[in-house]
Every structure is written in C-alpha cells, then in structure tokens.
Amino acid sequence: MRTTEVISYIVNWLNEYISQSGTKGFVVGVSGGIDSAVVSTLAAQTGKNVLLLEMPIHQPSDQVTRAQEHIKNLTQKFSNVKGKTINLTRSFETLKLDLHIEEQNKNNDLSLANTRSRLRMTTLYYYAGINNLLVCGTGNKIEDFGVGFYTKYGDGGVDISPIADLLKSQVFEIAKELGVAESIQQAKPTDGLWVDDRSDEDQIGATYPELEWAMSVHKTHKATDFSSRQKEVFEIYDRLNKLAQHKINPIPVCKIPKELL
Template identity: 40%
Template sequence: MMPEYVRKKLISINYDQIIEYITKRIREYIEESGKEGGIVGLSGGIDSSVTAILLSKATPKTYFLLMPSKSTPLKDIEHAYQILKLIKARDDQYSLVNIDNLTEEFSRLINTDDKLIIGNIKARIRMVLLYAYAQKRNYLVIGTGDKSELMLGYFTKYGDGGVDILPIGDLYKSQVRALGSYLGVPKEIVDKPPSPGLWEGQTAEGEIGVDYETIDSILYLKFEEMFDEGDISKMTGTELPTVKKIIKMVKVSQHKRLPPEIFRISGRAINSDWRYPRQWG
C-alpha cells in the first residue's frame, strides 16, 4: 500500500520536465563521452520500455537488443516488439539474439543446474552482448535499472548492473510506471508484474515478497524522509519485520552500488581519494 502522503510526493510530479531533463542528459553524456549513440537491452518490461523511448527522444542513433532465453515469456518478446513499433525503430536498429546456447555452454562448463547461478550467467551474457554491439557501433550501453531495484540491490552485479549510464536510476518503480503511462507505453506493459525473467515463473514482487508500491513507500520514507521503522510500519500498514527486511536489503547490497573496495596502503588510494574530475585542478 502506498500512503497518500507518499503518493503525492512520488507520483504527482511534472513528467514533461523529467522527460526533457533525462533526454537532454542522455544527449549530453553521449556527446561528452565521444560516442555516437546508445544501445538498450529491450526486455519488454516497463523499465526497458521507458528507457528505450527516452533514448529515442534523445538521439536518432539508437540500437535495441532483444536477448530472450527459454525462460522468457513469449508475451515479453511481443511487448518488446510493441515498443519497437511505438518508437518507429527501423529493421537495422534492432536484433534478436537467443542466449540459450551460450547459457547452456556456461552451465555445462561450470557443471551446475542451480537456477540462481544460471540466472546470473544469463544476465552477464546479456551484458557482454550489449557491450560488444555497443563497441561495434561506438555507442554507450544505456542501463534500464530504476531507483527501487538499485536501492534493493535487485540486479546482477556486472550483469544488468553493468552499464554506462542509468537514466531512470533516480525514479522509483512506481514513478517509472506512471512515466510509462504518460509516454504512451501500452497498459499491459505498465501493469505487468516486473520480472528479470532469469528463470521460469520469476517475478520481482514474488521473490521479494512485497509489492512495489509498498517497497517504494518504505524506501522513500526511510531514506529520503528519515522516518523510523515503527512509524513506517504504521504509515504503510506493513508489518514491522517486512519493513526491516526491505531496509536490510538496501544495507547489505551497498557493495553492488559502488566500485570495488580498494584497501588503502599508499598515501592516496584510487576511488577513496582520487575523485576526478573534481580534483583535476
């Protein structure tokens, strides 16, 4: 449940300004990086759909990669093609690459049938393909992660987390859904249960055990409004152990949001002390 207080803060926002800002920043970042365009891994979900539309508004030099596996619902592939049609992508602006053969070969080499290991292999295969296609075209890899997923650590490190920029990374899932509706994303995509599709039947809300409206409310109230856990429990009508679970997910996944820790030995360590371009002067 999303309290009305949170709904007003998160959903009642100026989407025209957000679209203008994000598309401008994408365009500037591509130019400043010396690249020619951007590539998105298009899954048929709300996050990649919104990101694809924003990228297409930012630059005509776009590419979209569909990378299904046997655990990808057919509906997701259909939804991805709907988005390609919506943004009027040409035939030479997208490819479909089935990753089953690559996944099976990795699984054979590692000798595993663990669905979590195999799921993360899929995510990392997709990252490799995106960067190969991007390098071929001198493009940037445009990430599709939203703020909710990033905060929870609900992504694969060096998989879908391996990108150059995250245009919607400061928008909660609830906001991305609302923005998607505003941008004309079909309702069935907006309302579809989010899923990485790393194994059959997987859904984000099912795996986490909480719906995204509640997740977003807890994240916002804790980390932006600084309410204590008891107050959040009362405001959202959520049991305290669930509130604590969501907050713990943020804390234990901090390593996924940062560069690898470098243990300081010298006088100045990379990352900790070298904060370019701030210190170029």
Template identity: 35%
Template sequence: MEETVDKIVQWLQQQVQETGVNGLLVGVSGGLDSAVVAHLIKRAVPDHSLGVIMPCKSNPTDINHAQDVSESCEINTVTVDLTETHQVLYNGIQQQVRQKGEWQEANDQLADANLRARLRMSTLYTLATNYNYLVVGTDNAAEWYTGYFTKYGDGGVDILPIVEFTKQEVREMASYLGVPEQIIDKKPSADLWEGQTDEAEMGTTYDIIDAYLQGQEIPEADKETIEKLHKRTEHKRNGAKHFVIKG
C-alpha cells in the first residue's frame, strides 16, 4: 500500500507540473472516496492543496465528517453553503416550467439532486480558477464502470487518481492514510436526498461490483444490473458526441 500511495502521489505531482497549475483541490463530502483523495493531494502538494466543503441541504453528520477529514490530513479548507443558492435556482426553474404545465413530477427528485452536484462542480471550478488549481475527482472503479456519478456534476473534474481502484481497495487505502474510522465504516452515500445510499440506488452492492470487475462469479441478477448500468451510462464516460462531415 505504501508503494501504491507513493505512485499516486508522484502522479499527482506530475499532473501539477505538466499543466503548470499551482496546486490541487477536491470537494470533501464526508464520504470515503473524497476523504482518501483529500489525504492524497495533501501529500502531493502540502502547501497548495484545498478541501472544499459544500453543504446543500446536507445531513449535519456528513458536514461533521467532512470537517473530521480536513483535520485528519490537516488540509486547508473552505466551506461554501449552497443550500440557498440551490433553492433559489431550483424553485425558479420549477416555477417557469410549471406555468407551462410541463413539470414532470416523476423526475423531480433526480433533477433536484443533479442540480446539487452541478452547483458543487461550478463552485469547485470557480475556486480552481481563483487559486490556479486542478479539480481532482473522487470516482472509484465501481462508480466509473456503472456510471454512478452526475454528468457535469461530480463527474466534471480534471483528473481521477483513484478511478482504477475498487471500493475495497479504496477502503484499505483509507486505513493506511489515517482516514477516521467513522468515515471508513459508514454506508456510502452521495447525499443526494435524505436517507439516500449508493447501493440502494444502484440496485447492487460495491462488494458485488468489485467482484465483477475482478472477473469473479456473481449472481446473474447482479450481473444483469451492472451490465445494464454500464451500457446505459456509456455517454458519461465518452463525453459529448459530435457531428462528423464525411468526405
């Protein structure tokens, strides 16, 4: 694990050097993946790393955990509360569409959640411009393969240091780095709505996805779920399609 962490840190330092930026920043949610990335960027650029805490109708426990992460790796932090911004923007959008009689109630929860993720992305890039930093993503291998991230939200980043690692490997990395135990042991959640958990939303577990990615046998129902998620979210990994004039 020491060798793995050293390689990631060196890679992060290389990205800073190659792009000519001053440092690195990450959104710290209080979850496992962002905690690991916060520790990694602090090691890579100790004096030019930033953790950004962005509550948005968030569970107070997650905010406390985000602060615990910041203290555990002694990273410089800034907190930007997006609750009011989200409410004003979302209510404004709703009002305009409702007047036309075209608001889709069935999509309300997802639209609300995705706007939170995209406001956080915008906040990170505003800060990145100010500091001349790169925005560092937190997706692991399971999330990347299944497309469990918001397009142009938490998927809108410059670099992805842990995207090749399974959730279990990230958990082991967290223990090595000194991430607080209460964060390592908590149920994964993107804090999209009250009571939301990653595994309930995906319809399978990280352990099963990890096993699938490692070529192990898993129940057929889970295999179908994972492959369906992968196919449905291909557009997230490939970016926008563009028209090509055939000569």
C-alpha cells in the first residue's frame, strides 16, 4: 500500500466532504484503540474543527489511559482539536435499572454491550448537533463489510466512514506512518464493551490477518476447499458474514405496488 498517498487521499476526501456538507468539522469517539486513533489523527490533519470524545462505561484503566494520552497528544499537536471526557457509567447503570434487567436472561450480556455502544452514539450525535459537526466513523473493512463486528445504530451509526475501505492490517500501516503512540499500536484490538476486557479475537475466534485471508477468498471458494485451521477460519468468516447481512445491506423497504396506491 502507498501509505503516505492513502493518508493524503483520505484527508483530501474528508475536506471535500466537509466543504459540501455545510458543517464545521468532525466529532470522533476515542476508545484507546487503533481505529479511533487513526481516524481522529486523519480528521485532525484536515485543519477543520475536531472534537474528540472519550466515553468510558466501566472501562478498564489501560483503555482509559491510552484514550486520554491520545487526546492529549493530538490537542497539543493540532490547534483545531479539542478533547472532552464524558463518563457514561452512571447513565448506563440508571438505564439498566429502568429496563428492569432480568438476570437469568442469557441474552442480557450482548444486549447490554450493544446498549453501551448506542449510548456512546447518542452522546456523539448530541455534541455533533450543538457544534454543527459530523460524526466520524471508525470502522474498518473487515468489521463493516466482512463479519459485521459493530453495533447497529451504535458505533455503526455515523455520518462518514474514512477507513471503511481499509483492512485492519492497512489501518496499522497508517497508524505507524502517522506516529500513533506505540501503546495503542501494541494493544490487543477490543471493542471495549465488556467488563472483562475480552479482545476481538476472543469474541470472533479468529485474528484479523486470518479474517482478511478469508475475506479475500470468500467469493471464489467454499469451506471444503480448505482443511485444518484454514477451513475453521473460513467457516467462522462465512457464518458471521451471513449473520451480518442485515447490517451490511440497506434496510429492507416494503415497496407497495402502484395499483394498490
């Protein structure tokens, strides 16, 4: 990948989009992970207003530290960047009380993890609204169009997606070129939605390089073409890709026949 040229292309694309949108800049949720670090740095390079929001909800201390350090680094380097921490833990706990959570419901954990993401989306759009900013997405190609590893109307609820055509490995290349902190580059990828700090690999059952391989052969092969670990990874990708079609494809619209209207 021609990394420096890709960086320039994305920054120019962001600038062109913002000039046509009638808005003043971008708001980015910063988690302490590689994707949000790259997106926020790219947005900063546009010279437009950029608001970085850290939104912890029972967050592990290492994630909080990385997010805060990244915000500090960018605000010191770019005069157009501001940062803010909105602790949503109390809001999350209040919502849980109001929802009358059933402790024995086996779907609770995943639903609550997605609720965390949707609370953050709501917060991003609030600050976008009062500051006339666009919500900048941080999803990469594997997450958004491969295995659907994001929350619908959570971190998937955005106005613009600057790295959604880049594989995770390419995001890491860009991070290195941009000088993103080593602590972020070395951290295990995680969605930050679980109290136990489980990684993306723990949840998916495959690494990002493995998923990138599966994505590259998915349309031209089937699971029986492979054996051992490759077959296992292909089946993981295939299963998750099928489950994610409701995220990847547009919302179905019931088209009423003209003669009925």
